[in-house]
Amino acid sequence: MTTPASHPTRDRILAAAMRLFAEKGYGSTSVADLLREAGANSGSLYHFFPGKQDVLLGVLETYRDGIGPMLLEPAWREVEDPIERVFALLASYRERLVATDCTYGCPIGSLALELHEPDPPVRRLLEANFEAWTEAVQGCYEAAGDRLPEDLDRHDLALFTLTTMEGGVMLSRTARDPTPFDAAVRTLRSHLEALEARAGTQLEDPEPE
């Protein structure tokens, strides 16, 4: 919410940091790397940010604020069905995965596991990113209405979808092969089909006794 004023140099540093943190990780990206990639000088970076960790905070804020316009809207542009939107979102992760030879997965997940004891503000922003993602997917499952069983916890299912994505991306990155990701998504799909089938029977037999 405390979004600092946008400034071209600051933006270039943030953009460079998003790229490099995703490609090499936070610890393996030096301030010198950031400066080279952003075409900036040490003085500029430390003018806009107190230190390297504050660049990370800016990156995590950018992801959190951009989840709608940068992630969901492109993935959902041509998909209306709420459940297909979930798989369209997963498909967008798969695209980036294969486009980078299974090198680039989920930048938030990578940072979450790289930073073992992050300072509280960093941890809170990682959490906020996961929450925003989960809420969006939960919204899809809620929009699916009675296609899913009435007693099904939509939030649990959204969390489960996130674990499937993060775990699948982790395995595919390690194997340098999209197969494990596909297998995980396929199994999630069959889980949802079973749920839809169960909801269907509930509607046919209002009182199965």
Add this chain to the structure above:
Amino acid sequence: MTTPASHPTRDRILAAAMRLFAEKGYGSTSVADLLREAGANSGSLYHFFPGKQDVLLGVLETYRDGIGPMLLEPAWREVEDPIERVFALLASYRERLVATDCTYGCPIGSLALELHEPDPPVRRLLEANFEAWTEAVQGCYEAAGDRLPEDLDRHDLALFTLTTMEGGVMLSRTARDPTPFDAAVRTLRSHLEALEARAGTQLEDPEPE
């Protein structure tokens, strides 16, 4: 396969490395940290290992070779049912999670996401660890026989179980709260119950036509 001769000092260095890599990560653990924790000197470490990365290789070999005696056997000692063994394994991760205030998750998963472009031998050993885990769980699902649908791919389901564990651990570590892990395991449980129910109907109606 190329397991070097066991030596007390070497073992102490490996034990220290397993602890520190799991607690702080590979990059944030310095050689000096390893030496202090192991009670060894620089000369000893570099006598047994060409460099820091070779300590990591030793750690990953130890995990890979120890998955049976260190992980599966303790978790399965009092559980015979093959499907319950899967959840006993997941429960052992939950125990470590809560015992460490949701700080310690899966050491392999953390390393897999921390090391973005690992040297080939490191990547292969990460992969080997995931494979050994998946094979063990696949064995459980195969042992479940016709309690699971005949056409179900046991390997896909084992991979899916791993993504659930890794993703759940990631979210719970970030939130410092076991709730997301529990939600993921609960959903996996309901998926398996649905599969068992479907296998049951298949047995009742051999030719549903």
Add this chain to the structure above:
DNA sequence: GTCTATAACCCGATAGAC
């Protein structure tokens, strides 16, 4: 706000006596 130079520190790894 931008630039250069550099301070202060920690890193992995090595040398060489014992």
Add this chain to the structure above:
DNA sequence: GTCTATCGGGTTATAGAC
């Protein structure tokens, strides 16, 4: 095999002119 001392280099961050 174990120990101490240290090298060379990369790190984050700062100082101070413009």
